[in-house]
Amino acid sequence: MILGEIDVTQVTLMVNGTQHNEDVSDYMLLADFIREKLKLTGTHVGCDTSQCGACVIHIDGISVKSCTMLAVQADGSNITTIEGLADGDVLHPMQQAFHENHGLQCGFCTPGMIMSAIELIDGKPDISEAEIRQGLEGNLCRCTGYQNIVKSVHEAAKVERR
């Protein structure tokens, strides 16, 4: 379909287990699509310059910065956002670990941190503190000083080991 001179493309994607068919302008960012079209505002936009990681989501199980991708590029994919992690009232183990270890203060960076951390510890129950710090270098936090974030991720990895 043509709107003015700019194509509107229909995308079909699974988001947190629900299929969506939506018309998007080709230049719409995936982060805007998630927040404004789907109203899933847990995915945050912090810097908009691809550096802070507040917008990290999973596409087909891989973490990406949704502010640096277009919605049309995600057509056909399977997306998980922070809203898709908990099972009803039962938090995902990574969310639970952040909750128990005071891994957040204002919470702005938290959705991205958690999405990055889940990919990071996958299959690595014995991950070291240094590996966690390095693995989260794409996620910036302005509150915590990272100490409790690293601790939370470490604890979540141990839960995975059990």
Added chain:
Amino acid sequence: MYSFNYLKPVSIEDAASMLSESDEHKVISGGMTLIPTLKQRLARVERLIGLEKCGLSEIKLDGELLKIGAMATHAEVSESDIVVMENPAIAELASHIGDRQVRNRGTIGGSLANNDPSACYPAAILALGGIIHTTKRDINAEEFFVDLFETALEEDEIITAVSLPKPDAAAYEKFPNPASRYAMVGVFVAKFNSEIRVAVTGAGEEGVFRCSEIETALLKAFSSESLSDCTISADGLMSDIHAEADYRAHLIVEMAKRAVTKSARR
């Protein structure tokens, strides 16, 4: 962001013909450089041509050469068994580009085409004497990197793959800018039989370059001690808020020493 249309050609031939239709068309690979540029309105395009369906991400051995498809992401290169076996210095370099999310999207083709003066891959490709395959021809690394953000690519030419010879020893060492993780100085050293090739990124006013002072010093013996008296002129090196030219000159020798030591450990 200015508006544009997005196209998804399913073959590289189709992509090349779409690109040749207008100067206002541009290809996009990982988008980790291009999308931020478009968002800041530093660039304007009429059509973006996505290469994701063109099948360019294969990594394989082509005779003696390691051939990496242009769409191979930094994460794929760093985790590829073939790369780890054949050219571990490349795998390691790729594993330190940006952060995990940048590596999950950013590609080797996009990085080479962009030729950012602080990017990591250009140093490796130049030091290894790689060949850049495009939709039109094969280009030697020496001719490919022209100037800051400038390559030998024509407007309607697309990188399809890059081929790299196997060195006897090689390593990359970078001094990352603590905020962006781009190289403030990055040095790739490679040893082939009797030849030593050393390339420097992050420092040159005209982008990546080969460093003859270090190459000559390492010819005596391929060891970091050979560089203990080596000094490099600051002429032609960048000065910016991150580092003065003479500091960069110092870092080049230091990174070269570390790279030589690291290559010996493999």
